[in-house]
Amino acid sequence: MKTLFPHPILSLMLLGLWLLLVNSISPGQILLGTLLAWLIPLYTARFWTAQIHIRRPLLLLKLTGTVLVDILIANIAVARLIVGPRARIQPGFIRMPLRVKGNVSVSLLANIITLTPGTLSASLSPDRSELIIHALQGEDSAAIITEIRERYEQPLLDALEQT
Amino acid sequence: MTTELTTLLVEIFVALLILIGAGFTLLGSFGLVRLRDLYERLHTPTKATTLGVGSLLIASAVFFTWREPGVSLHEVLVAVFLFITAPVSAHLIAKAALHQRSPSRSGLPPESLLEKHDGHGAKPRPNAEAKQKPSQTG
Amino acid sequence: MTDLGNHVVIAPILVPLLTGTLLVLLRGSATPLRRTISMLGIQLLLAASLWLLLQVADGDLLVYQLGSWAAPYGIVLVADRLSAAMVMVTSVLALFAMMHAIQGSDRRGRQYHVLFQFLLMGLNGAFLTGDLFNLFVFFEILLIASYGMLLHGGGAARSKAGLHYVVVNLVGSSLFLFAVGTLYGVLGTLNMADLALRVAALPPEEVGLVRAAALLLFVVFALKAALVPLHLWLPGAYSAAGPASVALFAIMTKVGGYSILRVYSLIFGAEAGPLANLVEPWLLVLGLLTIVVGTIGVLASRNLALLVAHLVVISSGSILTAFGLGSQAALSAGLYYSFQSALVTAALFMLTENVARTRGAFADQLRAGPMLPAANLLGGLFLVLALAVAGVPPLSGFIGKVLIIQASLDTPAIAWIMAIVLSTSLLTLMALARAGSTLFFKTDTNAGAATLPNAANLVPVAAVAVISLLYVVFASPIYSYTEAAAAQLLSPADYIEAVLDGETLAGGETRLDSETTSDGMPPDSGGHD
Amino acid sequence: MTNLPLIVLIPFIGAMLPPWAVMTGRPWSAWVTGGVALAALALTIVPGLSVMQGETLIWQQDWFPALGLSLAFRLDGLALLFVLMILIIGLLVILYARWYLAEQDPMGRFYAYLLLFMGSMLGLVMSENLIQLLMFWELTSISSFLLISYWRQRADARQGARIALAITGGGGLALLGGILLLGEIVGSYDLSAVLAAGKSIHADPLYVPALVLILLGVFTKSAQFPFHFWLPHAMAAPTPVSAYLHSATMVKAGVFLLARLFPALSGSEAWTWIVAPVGMLTLLIGAYNAFFKHDLKGLLAYSTISHLGLITLLFGIGTPLAAVAGVFHIMNHATFKASLFMAAGIIDHEAGTRDMRRLAGLWKFMPQTGLLAMIAAAAMAGVPLLNGFLSKEMFFEKTVYMASFAESFWLLPVLATIAGALAVAYSLRFIHDVFFNGTPTDLPRTPHDPSRWMLVPVEVLVVICIAVGILPSLTFGPLLGVAVGAVLQGPAPDYSLKVWHGFTPALGMSMLALAGGALIYAIRQPLFRWHETLFGRIDARALFEGFERALLWSSRALDQLIHRRSLQFMLVVLISAALVMLARGFWGMPITGSATLLPIDPVSTSAAICLAAGAIGTVVWHRQRWTALVMLSVVGLIIALAFVKLSAPDLALTQLSVEMVTIVLLLLALHFLPKQTPRESSLPRKLRDLLLALLGGGATGLLTWAVLTRPYDSISGWMLENSVPGGGGTNVVNVILVDFRGFDTLGEITVLAIAAIGIYMMLRDLRLDVPLTDDQGRPWSSDVNPLILATFSRLLLPLALMVAVFIFLRGHNLPGGGFIAGLIISVALVMQYLANGIAWTKLRLSGELHPLIGLGLLLATATGLGSWYFGYPFLTSTHGHLHLPVIGDLELASVMLFDLGVMMVVIGITLVILIRLGRIGLVQRRVAIDDSDLNR
Amino acid sequence: MNELPETGLILNLALAVGFLLVTVAVLLSLWRLIIGPDQPDRILALDTLYVNTVALLVLLDIKLASSLYFEAALLIALFGFVGTVALAKFLTRGDIIE
Amino acid sequence: MEALIALSVGLLTACGIYLLLRGRTFPVVLGITLLSYAVNLFLFVMGRLSIGVPAILEPNRADYADPLPQALVLTAIVIGFGMTAFVVVLALRARADLGNDHVDGREP
């Protein structure tokens, strides 16, 4: 079964993608989409070395919601910073040791940090143990790290890595 | 509801999304010009521009869903794609900037830290995946 | 099943295409197998070319509608006497070049045979197509294949020459597109016959644009034909390329000449109103200048390959001078000259490699080297080819030059043509005598020993020498053919009628009525409905 | 009759025999050669007899009527005279050479060349067609080139041969011009027609040019002043060659042509005023130089020049009687000069030198040779009772006759007598200086008479000299008669071949010449010194060499000026040519047309600003290459936007994809190239380039404007109408690409395939230095594949594949198609390489990508070929609807297979190019590591 | 399809304003691209320019009421990302495919 | 709009020519690319300018952009890509063989 359907989630995503692309849910397109959603993962399976084990899907969903809301907040915050007096920007680099270890979770965390208010993951150390973050208002680095830990890293750890 | 009213409401909704989207798009580029160092500038396109274009794409989805038969959601694809890639792009640009020691208003992190992040000094962890032959399931 | 004979027009394109593709698929196969396939492909091509030649010899124009789409909407291939002859000469040349290559020079890189086949495809396509944009495509095919063949074997000299050749031709291709684009933008069509009709009915306010495009196109063709001052790329490129490659290049300048002849007799020919006989005056002057400049190059050359490269320039100049005269006799003379000069210069390139190989470190430099054990054989072949190329009797070049001068006898250009053609012949002869005497007579006792040439290597060269003689013996029938080909060129109406199938729409008239629509429909369109 | 061509053909065929015969034994090649000449001679007998009866034999066969060239041979008196000379002297030379050539000389080659020459000469004199005559004429130049350079290891032989070829070959080309003009005047190249046209030719405006060109041929071949200098240098040839070529044959070809065309060309003022003075000058200069040559063969060579001048002068005088004298002297000169050359050869052969300053008193050692040489030299000097006397007497008589016409012509007999005296002097020198005049000094070997057979040819010729001298009318008389008849093309004038004409002025001149000659010889020592100081340095060969060097130098200088190996120069020329042509095309024509134009909107203006910024930025930053590349990609993006704006979605998609791949490609390449461009163009150079750029830009801009402001009508209306019914697709662009103009597309993917093959070839064994730091000197980051990128890029592949399938399938009806789909897949795969590296990605790709190129090409071609099966031309498409349960209506078109082929080729090529390029660095680094391992 | 109402005034106005704003955004991005000053700045500006053009295409789609340019937008988004990755990697590694 | 296009074509050509005439391979390649952009744009607009009327057949539309030049440009773009790729690799080859990146193979 694993060799025949290496990535069922991916297959589902691809079927969805196909239907989005063709903008149609006719039986023919569903059949064609299914065929492709089966064949393409079969061909690309070997590119997906790290299997994602979602332990707590609901937590992940909640995290998604948090991030989406934060993106909106981030944009408004950034908008005010851009338009407002430049003196309000007190940028700084923050060094944040990572607790997440997996490839996917580290990557997700880095992306989330960038999308959310005032922070940007500037560099991941080659050993993946720490992240350099650039913050637009980075005077209080400890507070920022704490917030990131609480809001994003912990849920990621719980959803993807904690056994 | 009459067709006219629906039309009007949809139009207003779409118009609003367009204005918000275009506004944020402009904001992103404005930040690009206004902010004072690269690391600051990196914040604006990744957030504002991405959101702006996302908003425009939703406007498009709504518009075509209303205008043509069936649901038009393929715009979502582009939006999702942008949201996934924008932070990665920003990350890589920041990485390149740190590698080049692009100046920062607030001062760069200590040189030893940058050396470490460039992979010099500390030996990088070998990429385990490259060595082992991938199995069919991974 | 269908009669394959109907497809003879496209065969000279498809045979090398399929052979080349097969060779691409057989990546990494052993050399003997590749050679066998390549050689079989060429023999098949030769048969197809001969068949085609026989089909058109009596004056028939064969039109092949690709995809069953009628001209001017689809692309058509057209075989007339001229194009069939060009294809035939190409095939013969290919045979000799391949005979030479499989003696070992193909080994310097794996891709030789593939590039060779695709170059043939490009050449034949350029000769056969009846569509101006398709001509561009085939130009590109033959060019990119020639880039590869020029660089085949590698080395600094080739890289440098290759860079010049490629960049110059890339700019040439851009000019081609500007020209074709303008013609389409004004005339709204790409088929050459249709272009001819529309040019003939051109409103006066469009004349400037079309003339500009036509002259720009002339620059492109003149670049390919190595007409002075656009010949600058040739000496470096041809002298740097390996002879196994450059033997086939000998026909490439002829593509330029062919295109000039085709386009400026068909589209801008006698019936083109204010644009009639557009390039003839340029051709005449520049052709003569080309002969002079080529001769200067021949005199100045310090190695044989470069000398032969300049001989190619001279022969190109001679051909274009003849074309510039424009009369049937002159075109015929030019064609007669053209066919043999392609073969003879190719053979000289092949001989150059043989000589260079036997002389070791001295290669083809024109200075005293080791005593050649086969000086009589090599020198004898050199003598024959040198005489042929310098236009000394009794070889083919002589008759060619006499024909060209004769065609100019009753024109005002006679004095110039005679003076330049004859005096450059003498200078060429002197330079060749010096070269031959240095290479085959003069020895440097400190130069070490030369190696014996491989006799099999000389077979194609000797064959060309014999052909050059036969070309004189059978001059009359060959000339009758070129004369008929010239006559065909000078009466484009037949061509136009054959291509457009009797459709004689003047330019500007609408083609969108239902009648013409159904004309272009393939017989089986929507067959499964 | 029919054996006329055989006479010519036999030597040519025979020329193949000696190299074979020589394998049996050296003498065999001589006997075979002799046999060939004898056979030709035998064949001449029967037709020769008819000619002696006054007949003219002509054999004609059409060859190339359009050119006026026929295979035509003519045997009349003049031709017969020459044929006999060529064959008989040829036989004697063959015999002589058998003993002359040394062991180490390749005899087969010698005789082969000799027969080639003999055949060419025979063909020349027997030609009825003038073009054919010219062909043989040039063949004599070539075969004499081979004969003169026979001793190829000797520099003087090689050079002498080249000078001879240059002069006579060049003359031949002039002659060609002359003959073509003559043919144009007469309307035929047949000699009969030309001779029949006679003096009417003179009226044609082309007469003088034709005459001058023909005379150039004559003068060069017959070594007339100022072209005479090739002949002495041709003396580097073996003596049999000199005896043959430079007495009876090669050099006589020129005067032969004078005689041959005498009725058609002579008799005009131009003729007289060109031919006679040249002949006179040559006569004097030759005689003068002959006397001062210390080399025996040099003396003979200049003497030959002098005698040829005499003959030329006779024909130049132009009267029938002068012509008689000319023909007669041709015969006489051939006999005595051939024997003298042979004698000189014997002396050289036996004594080892030809220098008259070393030779002396040979009479004691070789009396037989001495006697023969003495008689022949006397004939040359014009001593009575020898043949030379008779024709020289006739010559003196003609000069006296001419002097009676005008007062100023008194010079003629005076100069003739001086020349005669000089001839006596050099003849005396030939005898006295060599055979008497003391004892030889320091000769390489002890001379003695040669073998019997070597003397036989000389004896035969000397006997003829005496016989003719005593009994002219019984010996040469009849042949002279028919020959003169042929020359004049009419009855011969009254002339008498008597030894004694009484005390005529001519006899007086002869006596004066004999006495004067003796006097000159007597005071030779002071004369030699005087000559040495005056003309000692003048050397014709040095002059020719100087000319050749000047030619070489000037051509090299011009060559360097013209053929500059500079790409910039080539491009400047090309672009200028295009500009000139565009300007010429537009000249005087209105630029702007009458079409209605579209308004400009702000978005488009901004886009144009971006485009301009990108393009100018690329130029401005071209020294910072990476920045230039970024600017370039802005241009690509805006072009894609323009395609979108202007209703070309397919183009936009293609442009974007190609742009992407190009940028990756350029980045890959830039890694191995310098990151900065040095400043090296001078300001004038920059200004020139800028000017050219602005002119080019202006020209294309105007061209665009001119077209866009004009209305037009195109064939694409038909395509819009037939796209659905004929091509089965609503995306007309795609239908054009895969159907209406599918052949273009097949060509286009072929170009791609060839490009990939060429690139593959170039990348083999490519060694480039891998920069160890970036352009700021910082070592590269060792974070090869940043994790975040690697993680997300993997998601991209399946998504992109899905999108590609979508784009491919809908291409026929909506924007998309195989090409774009192929590029999307390629970019997605390239992304994997970018993010994860080559090793990682290669492990995960199933199978090689290279075969896709061949397979795709094959699929596309095979789709085209498929239509043959149904009897339609290549690439004929078919399409239809398939009704399937559940799925519904499925539209299928054969062109989809074609498009699939396109897609495969595109994927294969893009990846082959990019990945192989990427691998250079990998390979280089691996090599570097291996090297450092070795060093440890 | 033909019974669909024409695009209304409000929408047209919003589109006009939208085009204007995005166009200004494009020019601002271009400005940053030109003035740099650093290489990463130029990558950032180019990346933003790419996303800006996606916005333009979406607006054009709505304006023309035709989704024909959707794929172009998709490809610009995709290739903008790939381009940024390639340019950035060039700065840190030199060899972008290794 | 026509003037804008004409200016663009002219500018691209001018910039392309200027870079073509530089002495090093990389700027020359950039020049070739710019020139081919100019050519492609030129060839495309030879079918005249039309906005919002792509050549995708629809039942209720009579106006279409001229599809033929679009097809020609597609071919030209693809061929141009092959040529550019070739010349880029050739530039590398020349750099390896000649030791520098000057178009004439020698440092001036």
Ligand code: NA
């Ligand atoms: Na909908």
Ligand code: NA
């Ligand atoms: Na002496």
